Amino acid sequence: MALKSGAQYLEEMKAMRPNVYKYGKLIEDVTTDPATKGTLMNTAAWYDMSLDPEKQDLYTTISYLSGERAHRWTTVMATADDVIGDAKMKRDGYRVCGSCMGPVCAGWGIMNALWGVTYDMDAEYGTDYHERLKKFAAMAEEKALAMCGAITDAKGNRKVKAGMQPNPNVFLHVDETREDGIVVSGFKIQICGTAAAQWIMAMPTQGFKEGEEKFAVAFATPKDAEGITIVETTRPSDNKVEAGNWDAPVSGTTQAFILFDKVFVPKEYVFMNGETKYSGRPIGNFSSIYRSAIGACVAGQGDVMIGAAIAMARANGLQQKAFQDKLTDMAIRNETTYGLGIGAIAMGRQHKSGAFYPNAILAHTNKYLVGTLPTETKRLAQEIAGGICETGCMPSYEDMTSPIYGKELIAAMEAGVSGEDRYKMARLVEWLTVGAGIPGCMHGGGSPDTAKAVVKAMTKWEDYVDYAKSLAGTEADFKEEPPVKK
Numbered sequence: 075m076a077l078k079s080g081a082q083y084l085e086e087m088k089a090m091r092p093n094v095y096k097y098g099k100l101i102e103d104v105t106t107d108p109a110t111k112g113t114l115m116n117t118a119a120w121y122d123m124s125l126d127p128e129k130q131d132l133y134t135t136i137s138y139l140s141g142e143r144a145h146r147w148t149t150v151m152a153t154a155d156d157v158i159g160d161a162k163m164k165r166d167g168y169r170v171c172g173s174c175m176g177p178v179c180a181g182w183g184i185m186n187a188l189w190g191v192t193y194d195m196d197a198e199y200g201t202d203y204h205e206r207l208k209k210f211a212a213m214a215e216e217k218a219l220a221m222c223g224a225i226t227d228a229k230g231n232r233k234v235k236a237g238m239q240p241n242p243n244v245f246l247h248v249d250e251t252r253e254d255g256i257v258v259s260g261f262k263i264q265i266c267g268t269a270a271a272q273w274i275m276a277m278p279t280q281g282f283k284e285g286e287e288k289f290a291v292a293f294a295t296p297k298d299a300e301g302i303t304i305v306e307t308t309r310p311s312d313n314k315v316e317a318g319n320w321d322a323p324v325s326g327t328t329q330a331f332i333l334f335d336k337v338f339v340p341k342e343y344v345f346m347n348g349e350t351k352y353s354g355r356p357i358g359n360f361s362s363i364y365r366s367a368i369g370a371c372v373a374g375q376g377d378v379m380i381g382a383a384i385a386m387a388r389a390n391g392l393q394q395k396a397f398q399d400k401l402t403d404m405a406i407r408n409e410t411t412y413g414l415g416i417g418a419i420a421m422g423r424q425h426k427s428g429a430f431y432p433n434a435i436l437a438h439t440n441k442y443l444v445g446t447l448p449t450e451t452k453r454l455a456q457e458i459a460g461g462i463c464e465t466g467c468m469p470s471y472e473d474m475t476s477p478i479y480g481k482e483l484i485a486a487m488e489a490g491v492s493g494e495d496r497y498k499m500a501r502l503v504e505w506l507t508v509g510a511g512i513p514g515c516m517h518g519g520g521s522p523d524t525a526k527a528v529v530k531a532m533t534k535w536e537d538y539v540d541y542a543k544s545l546a547g548t549e550a551d552f553k554e555e556p557p558v559k560k
């Protein structure tokens with residue numbers, strides 16, 4: 075198959091075993107339930123854009139493995155151009171959906187992160203993880219899979235080691251290794267787009283030490299495998315994702331808590347099992363890919379914020395030039411994270427396995443900026459758009475359409491455009507700046523502090539002192555003296 079349409083994807087989703095819950099009830103059909111429909115429709119749109127001749131080069135590529143055209147999110151990224159393609163696609167995807175898209179992002183990232191790690195493990199241990207991953211990747215491409223990526227463990231008390239936590243499930247772990255596979259249990263949380271995914275890719279959230287072998291595990295599993303329960307997280311506008319309701323765009327993604335309870339994973343889908351020495355490497359590879367591309371995601375969302383802010387100004391009867399300085403600031407923020415991400419990719423390297431990994435220090439610097447710059451973009455969008463865009467400042471759709479007073483409410487919203495259109499645009503600004511359109515900026519892809527820690531660790535501070543010393547022509551070596559004990 076390799077390429078499929080949105081309709082085919084939705085049909086396949088309907089056929090999966092229902093195991094997604096929300097508000098205490100099982101969702102029988104994720105394609106129609108208002109709680110999940112938005113994220114499913116977005117994912118279907120990405121499949122459809124792959125078949126659109128005008129968008130095809132953004133959403134598909136020629137596969138490194140098969141030489142055939144395939145959805146980007148099922149392929150191995152082997153060159154800088156492949157990863158730049160990832161960034162360009164995500165900026166466009168954000169412009170269309172306004173939100174982060176886990177099922178066509180994080181699982182793909184894990185597959186690529188593991189590409190180099192499995193190759194290295196096989197070279198050292200004589201295992202066959204890389205061959206298994208290759209076969210899996212060929213299948214993912216052929217079946218055009220949507221895969222979410224489960225990295226973040228519940229983690230429990232951050233000061234306590236994985237093996238010492240009172241509840242062992244706060245880190246995903248192997249209960250049993252059998253001839254034919256492994257049995258795993260544990261909680262992965264905040265997993266983006268799980269409801270819209272067909273498979274789950276899982277890998278360690280951090281490195282583990284000797285004695286912690288059971289936590290060093292990576293695998294792929296169908297999302298509806300026995301023992302997997304998914305609980306969707308909530309957001310303010312969930313139940314508004316109904317055709318015709320103006321309170322939320324039919325868009326956005328959701329996260330999920332994934333509960334693994336003695337889930338059997340066949341050997342062919344196990345890509346790490348106990349190799350603690352290599353357990354920290356997938357997160358290194360993953361974050362270099364993810365943190366370079368996320369600059370494009372937030373830039374795409376920022377593009378929509380600029381558009382919505384201009385539209386609101388015009389709806390209010392004002393000229394764009396009254397806000398041009400602020401709008402240009404917003405654009406500069408977008409281009410900064412986008413450009414730094416592209417720079418990280420351009421300065422990357424190809425691993426001997428064939429996978430391409432962006433430059434780590436630039437990718438982590440970008441993640442730090444992604445956690446900070448868009449906040450100001452959101453603030454500016456609200457400032458330009460006016461008070462009705464701040465949350466809690468407009469009546470609901472039901473009130474706006476009330477037969478008793480709806481007409482007056484619409485009249486109260488009328489300005490440069492109809493009251494209905496001004497209301498819809500104001501809701502979009504609210505959604506983008508304080509609602510479900512936000513995901514990704516702060517903790518998506520890891521916290522800004524962890525990114526900062528990598529920049530600190532990788533920066534060659536002493537070399538910089540040497541440059542300064544040489545230019546100043548000094549005698550002293552300016553080495554740091556140990557602190558004097560008092």
Ligand SMILES: Cc1cc2nc3c(=O)[nH]c(=O)nc-3n(C[C@H](O)[C@H](O)[C@H](O)COP(=O)(O)OP(=O)(O)OC[C@H]3O[C@@H](n4cnc5c(N)ncnc54)[C@H](O)[C@@H]3O)c2cc1C
Nearest residue numbers: 180223224225226264265266513514517518519520521523
């Ligand atoms: C929108 C969104 C989408 C996401 N999608 C996914 C996904 O698809 N897949 C996935 O696996 N995960 C996903 N995540 C989870 C994300 O990767 C985590 O939120 C992130 O890694 C931070 O982990 P945490 O939330 O457990 O934060 P915490 O560990 O609770 O950290 C909170 C703060 O404390 C700091 N901190 C933590 N431990 C220490 C320490 N020991 N010392 C000092 N400071 C510390 C952190 O730096 C951070 O600033 C998503 C998150 C969001 C918000």
